[in-house]
Amino acid sequence: MKDIKNFINGQYVTNVSGKTYEKRNPVDNSLIGLVHEAGQPEVDAAVAAARAALHGPWGKLSVVERCAMLDGLVAEINHRFDDFLQAEVADTGKPAHLASHIDIPRGAANFKIFTDTIKNVSTESFEMRTPDGKTARSYGVRTPRGVIAIICPWNLPLLLMTWKCGPAMACGNTVVVKPSEATPSTATLLGEVMNKVGVPPGVYNVVNGFGVNSAGSFLTAHPGVNGITFTGETKTGTAIMKAAADGIRPVSLELGGKNAAVVFADCDFDNAIATVTRSVFENCGQVCLGTERVYVERPIFDKFVAALKVKAEGMKPGRPFDHDTKIGPLVSKIHQKKVLSYYARAKEEGATIVFGGGVPDMPDDLKDGCWVEPTIWTGLPETASVVREEIFGPCCHIQPFDTEEEAVRMANDTKYGLATSIYTQDISRASRVATQIEVGLCWINSWFLRDLRTPFGGSKQSGIGREGGLHSLEFYTELRNVMVKY
Ligand SMILES: NC(=O)c1ccc[n+]([C@@H]2O[C@H](COP(=O)([O-])OP(=O)(O)OC[C@H]3O[C@@H](n4cnc5c(N)ncnc54)[C@H](O)[C@@H]3O)[C@@H](O)[C@H]2O)c1
Numbered sequence: 001m002k003d004i005k006n007f008i009n010g011q012y013v014t015n016v017s018g019k020t021y022e023k024r025n026p027v028d029n030s031l032i033g034l035v036h037e038a039g040q041p042e043v044d045a046a047v048a049a050a051r052a053a054l055h056g057p058w059g060k061l062s063v064v065e066r067c068a069m070l071d072g073l074v075a076e077i078n079h080r081f082d083d084f085l086q087a088e089v090a091d092t093g094k095p096a097h098l099a100s101h102i103d104i105p106r107g108a109a110n111f112k113i114f115t116d117t118i119k120n121v122s123t124e125s126f127e128m129r130t131p132d133g134k135t136a137r138s139y140g141v142r143t144p145r146g147v148i149a150i151i152c153p154w155n156l157p158l159l160l161m162t163w164k165c166g167p168a169m170a171c172g173n174t175v176v177v178k179p180s181e182a183t184p185s186t187a188t189l190l191g192e193v194m195n196k197v198g199v200p201p202g203v204y205n206v207v208n209g210f211g212v213n214s215a216g217s218f219l220t221a222h223p224g225v226n227g228i229t230f231t232g233e234t235k236t237g238t239a240i241m242k243a244a245a246d247g248i249r250p251v252s253l254e255l256g257g258k259n260a261a262v263v264f265a266d267c268d269f270d271n272a273i274a275t276v277t278r279s280v281f282e283n284c285g286q287v288c289l290g291t292e293r294v295y296v297e298r299p300i301f302d303k304f305v306a307a308l309k310v311k312a313e314g315m316k317p318g319r320p321f322d323h324d325t326k327i328g329p330l331v332s333k334i335h336q337k338k339v340l341s342y343y344a345r346a347k348e349e350g351a352t353i354v355f356g357g358g359v360p361d362m363p364d365d366l367k368d369g370c371w372v373e374p375t376i377w378t379g380l381p382e383t384a385s386v387v388r389e390e391i392f393g394p395c396c397h398i399q400p401f402d403t404e405e406e407a408v409r410m411a412n413d414t415k416y417g418l419a420t421s422i423y424t425q426d427i428s429r430a431s432r433v434a435t436q437i438e439v440g441l442c443w444i445n446s447w448f449l450r451d452l453r454t455p456f457g458g459s460k461q462s463g464i465g466r467e468g469g470l471h472s473l474e475f476y477t478e479l480r481n482v483m484v485k486y
């Protein structure tokens with residue numbers, strides 16, 4: 001059984017309170033280990049260590065020296081690929097082939113993209129004539145923002161944590177990470193790698209625990225934190241934004257979504273089916289960019305529904321390392337209960353259940369896992385709960401449409417604005433629709449393809465700010481203007 005501790009000032013520590021909580025395997029509900037919950041003392045110690053590290057050897061490194069150290073981190077994460085894979089799969093239950101193609105490679109890539117970016121960043125300079133006839137020149141100076149609080153969700157634990165840690169550290173900040181209570185292992189494991197490559201103590205810290213009245217809220221309320229970057233539910237984003245207001249700390253928020261796929265009759269049908277299958281069911285539907293609303297032009301509606309049903313029927317649930325496993329469990333019993341409540345709601349509201357809607361019949365040794373069936377609904381109005389509210393499970397509602405205007409109107413009819421995918425071979429129409437959809441991320445004939453230099457983030461109630469490439473500098477650095485007269 002694992003003993004999952006906090007990582008503060010380069011040391012693995014438990015806590016003053018002695019409080020622990022169980023981490024269970026979502027596949028079969030077996031006990032993975034005990035997590036030592038960080039309380040106020042541990043959060044205080046982590047923030048103090050991060051503050052001290054800013055003024056120690058870390059703060060004295062040049063950009064090139066800092067990036068060289070982080071490139072060593074990239075190599076060591078790749079060297080310990082299997083350790084991270086085992087830890088992530090144990091925490092989440094996700095299929096190993098998914099984690100080995102998405103989650104773990106991004107753990108390294110999310111540092112590499114920012115060491116490459118930061119080494120080549122310039123700032124602007126202007127010259128002006130002064131009133132007394134002399135000259136003045138301005139130039140920009142970027143400095144680290146300071147101690148960054150990083151609060152992460154459970155669906156892509158290593159990917160989403162390093163997506164914040166990478167730019168934060170490449171820009172010279174120090175960090176205190178609060179992983180999700182459901183998935184503490186990879187963030188905690190990364191501490192070993194930080195020590196191995198010589199990242200000074202206090203630069204990277206991990207406090208495990210929950211949100212309210214636990215490590216999460218202690219961290220966001222801490223006056224020693226200079227910025228908060230958060231990924232999680234929109235309602236949590238609201239709470240964190242309120243906490244950040246005291247002391248006027250900036251936030252970067254990646255929040256919830258209720259993403260649409262818009263499928264036109266002229267699409268490459270096989271590509272559309274294959275890609276929507278991924279965007280609905282991949283990671284057991286636990287991807288913020290995932291599709292829960294599918295709009296299909298009427299001439300191909302029946303054909304599309306039938307084809308997606310065949311894909312859902314082929315989604316064999318199973319253990320992460322079984323080669324024929326196509327879908328894993330949800331991350332926890334709590335989340336399984338939430339998703340099943342929406343399955344029940346859809347039935348009550350009169351949905352046609354094309355496939356799924358319940359719990360799969362699992363072998364005895366897996367029956368206690370957090371399993372749900374991949375599910376497809378049709379026949380509901382746009383006002384139905386499963387069409388309006390984020391479920392974050394392997395399910396979608398498919399709605400026909402007759403005109404482009406109707407499709408755009410329905411896709412935009414949500415408080416969220418995270419991601420959309422559009423399927424058509426008419427590039428003019430694709431561009432026309434993409435510029436009307438109110439989201440931060442729009443894929444055409446594709447989904448979840450990522451160029452890490454591009455701006456990533458949500459509109460409306462799906463987030464604040466953009467992270468990726470140069471865009472991350474806005475949050476992770478302070479830009480100072482210096483003017484000299486001569
Ligand atoms: N936009 C994105 O890039 C993105 C990516 C992944 C997940 N998400 C969203 O995250 C949600 C699923 O993840 P989740 O269930 O872990 O989200 P969540 O909001 O319940 O928790 C996220 C993190 O916040 C912490 N937390 C909760 N309340 C807090 C508080 N008051 N103060 C400080 N910390 C607090 C939790 O402990 C956890 O570490 C979904 O809504 C999904 O859409 C968004």
Ligand SMILES: O=C/C=C/C=C(\O)C(=O)O
Nearest residue numbers: 155163286287288289450
């Ligand atoms: O579940 C949400 C996925 C988010 C993905 C990213 O933040 C990324 O690919 O950088």
